[in-house]
Amino acid sequence: MLLKAGIHPKIVQERLGHSSINVTLDTYSHVLPNLQESVLKNIGDSITGTRINTDEPTLLK
Secondary structure (H helix, E strand, O other): OOOOOOOOHHHHHHHHOOOOHHHHHHHHHHHOOOHHHHHHHHHHHHHHOOOOOOOOOOOOO
């Protein structure tokens, strides 16, 4: 799935022809169970100055 591959949800919404990004996220959010954790880690890394590994998608681990 595109979301699991780290593709931005807006792009996924457009490719699937959903009327809004809400439809996409409501339908497929179950494939991103660690989204909140990942976002918080990235915010923490930004605050502490820790480099984010760019080899991995930023939404998934």
